[in-house]
Amino acid sequence: YQEEFRALHKDGSYRWLLTRGAALWDKTGKPDRIAGSHTDISERKKAEEALKSQLTALEAATDGIALVNPAGEYFYLNQTHLELFGYTQPNELVGRQWHIIYPPEEIERIEKSVFPQLFKTGKWSGEATAVRKDGSTFAEEFSLTLLEDGGLIRVCRDITQRKQAEEQMQQNHQRLAMANAQLERATRLKDEFLASMSHELRTPLNAILGLSEALQEEVYGSITDRQRKSLSTIQGSGQHLLELINDLLDLAKIESGKMELHICAVSLQKLCNSSLMFVRNQAHHKNIKLTSQVTEKLWEIEVDERRIRQVLINLLSNAVKFTPTGGSVILKAEEDLLRNTICFSVMDTGIGIAKENMPKLFQSFVQIDSRLSRRYAGTGLGLALVQRTIEIHGGRVDVESEVGQGSCFRVTLPIKQSGEPNGEYQSDLGDLSQFTQSAISNPQVLIIEDSITAAEVISRYIREIGLQTLTYPEGEGALEQVIQVNPGVIILDLQLPKVSGWKVLAQLKAHPQTQHIPVMILSVVDERSQALEMGASEYLVKPVSRQLLRSTISKILGRLETPESVNHAETALVVMPQTAPESPLILIAEDNETNIKTIWDYLLSKGYRLILAKNGWEAISQAKEYHPQLIMMDIQMPDMDGIEAIKRIRDNQKTREIPIIAVTALAMPGDKEKCLGAGADEYISKPVSLKNLVSTIQQYVHVEVKDLQLVSN
Structure with missing residues (x-):
């Protein structure tokens, strides 16, 4: 017989014993005695209990765990490991080689790349493509630990969802980068279009308005009353078109974040009076009484004078427009010292606004009533501009109105205590005394920039420090232009038509006649590292301040000096009327x-x-x-x-x-x-x-x- 049991030791503790014995028989065949032995197996029992606990933990693990013997055969797999690979019973894998769960290409990779590192360090972790029992594949993350006897502990998990999420994230990142690039390009194109549109529309308008004004003043001879009336119509229509152009440009600037405020000290009384003067004639024709109530406690405020005046003019013009003959319009300006604000109120006795139309008031290109739009011409941009202009000042616009009783628009702005004007338009050339008036070897700066506006700004900044500038509008032919001019410095925009700035930079640094010329990159995208690696001397991200541009040029050249005078034009057109010589x-x-x-x-x-x-x-x-x-x-x-x-x-x-x-x-x-x-x-x-x-x-x-x-x- 053989049995295991617990026995009470003399010291009071329990011990596990293994007892073995056999009956001894006498000559007659009867049992005579029993012979046997007792073995203390307490330590073995402890080890078995520990192993049992470990196996329970292994079975409960969310990761797949397997043990591989030195021959490369599985001898233990937990349930998670079995299910991960589509198996149900341990005997389906126990005794089989480790590589049964991998395709041939992965087996080769593991044997050539993974095992050498594993045998060297004792550990390895990474990813692989694994094969289930049904032949389907999945992305697996696994780790290997080398045991003293040459066996392995293998831990694995399915990372298919994570890999799909990473791939989706990468695709989203690429799409976002592409969208950002397209947005940046669209923004640049829009800015250039706005600048071009402004110039192209204003130029013919100048002739229309100017000639109609001259004709009305009989510069070209006398005109009849009928002709004067027609010219007045032309003048009014042209002025309306100009207002539309200005509104469109202002709205585009604000929405693109390009509206720059020029804050300075402004007389509150003067601001209100000049705004009222603008609508005085309009009010006079309708016999509308204009009055103002301006606080005397606040002499000056710090705002963008032109923008705030335009806000008040828009509100006053609307008030006069929608107020019947004989009505009244009041402009009030009062301070709130507790809130540290100034409030402008424009009140009228006009037609009023229905409650259901209030949400439409500040929408661009929207007029609240199509019947009114036929009676009262307008662009539908005025109040949208008012709200956006006030918001970038840090203020707000409120409105109260009742149909048939009139409206009150309130503009509230934070008060900034006024000191001296901020000198927005003062020159900052005082720091140039260090530069001499002698000529330098390469005084010209070549600006390769397709935006006329941007090129002009850069040119002015550079000319202020005594250097000459030339501009070239595109990448195509830029290399030839540089060779011909041989400038001291090149300022290169990366977003150029036809041939990109990147290609121009590569051409300049590859050509023996131009590779020594310093190139400063200007771009809306920060790609400094790539540009410097390609040979650029400096990289600035637009928009660039005057001081930064000038200091960077100074760093490149080492010193800036005033170039000698340039040649005059060969011929000049001179036309002088036969008027009195004392006239200006x-x-x-x-x-x-x-x-x-x-x-x-x-x-x-x-x-x-x-x-x-x-x-x-x-x-x-x-x-x-x-x-x-x-x-x-x-x-x-x-x-x-x-x-x-x-x-x-x-x-x-x-x-x-x-x-x-x-x-x-x-x-x-x-x-x-x-x-x-x-x-x-x-x-x-x-x-x-x-x-x-x-x-x-x-x-x-x-x-x-x-x-x-x-x-x-």
Whole structure:
């Protein structure tokens, strides 16, 4: 017999015993005695209990666990491992080789790559493609641990869902990157389109409005009342179209995040009065009483004066438009010291707004009632612009209205305590005293940029530190242009038409004549590492501040010095009327024939003497030769643009004091600042009112004019 049982030891503890015995028989065949032995198996019992606990834990594990003997055969697999590979009974895998669960290509990879590392370090983990009992495959993550006897512990799990999620995430990332690239390109194209549209629409409008104004003033002869009425209609329609263009451009700027606020100290009384003046005639025609109530406790506020004035004008214009004859419109400005805000209220006795139409008020291109839109013309953009402009100021717009009783629009802005004006348009050239006036070997900076606006901004920033600039609008032919010009520095935009900036950079760094020239990259996308690896000297992400651009140029060149004067244009068109020599002499720099005729005829009728230049070179030459009392400078001209011409006129000792009025169709953010920063005294955006133009001219033409020889073309 053989039995296992517990017995009580002398010391009071229990021990496990294995007893074996056999009966001994006498000669007669009867049992005589029993002989046997007792063995203490307590330690073995403990080991068995421990093993049992471990096996229970292995069976409960969520990962598949298997034990492989030194011969490479499975001798234990937990239930999770069996189910993972589609098996139900351990004997289906026990005694079989480890590689039964892998396809041939994975077996080869594991034997060649995995086992050498496993035998070297004792551990390995990674991924593989595994095969189930039914032949289907799945993504497996597994680890191997080498035992002392040469066997293996194998732990595995199914990661198919994780791999699918990672693949989906990668695809989403790629789609997002592609969408971002397309969005960046679309934004750039939209900005360029807006700049182009602004210029192309304003240029013909300037002629329409200017000529109709001149005709009404009988510059070309007397007109009948019927003709005057028709011209007034043309003038009004053109002005309405101009307002639509301005609204569209402003809305596009705000929605693209390109609206820049120019905060300065503004007289509250002056702001309100100038806004009321704009609608005075409109109110007078309808016999509407205009009144203002402006607090005297707050003298000045810090806002973008032009934007806030436009907000008030929009609200006042709407109030007058929708108020019947004989009504009243009130503009009130009062401060709330507890909330530290200023509140502008525009109240009217107009037709009012129904409650159901309130949600439509601030939607773009939406008029609340189609019947009203036929009676009251408008773009449907005014209130949308009001709300967005106030929001970027950190304020809000509220409205109360009752049908038949009138409306009250309230604009609330945070009060910023006013000090001195912030000098938004002041030049920051004071830090250039360190630079000498001698020539340097390569003074020119070549700007390869397809955006005219961007190129002009960059050019102005660079010219302010005494360097010459040239621009080239595309990647195609850029290498040849660089070889021809041999500039000291190249500024390269990456997003160019036809041939990308990347390809241009590669060409420049591969060609022996250009590879030494420093290249500064400008781009809306931060790809600095790649650009520097390809040989770029610097990489700046748009938008770039004036200070950063100039300091980077300084770092590249080591020092910046003023180049020598450039050659004048070979010929210049000079036309002067036979008027009295004591009348003011004005230089008109303009290349558009229609605009020339419009302004020329009107100014001649007012008694001014005129000379004409059709590009920047001619303007510089004419200014030096005739020293006019005033220069009217168009910005977008061939050969040399107006910005460059203004800069060079200001750099010349003989011409630097001549007043310059920039008259341009450019109306995008920063255009005014570019003109004033280059040295213009005034900025007028086309289309321009000829009366206002003359009024502006009269501010600068009080200097006595010398007798000049009259020249005709």
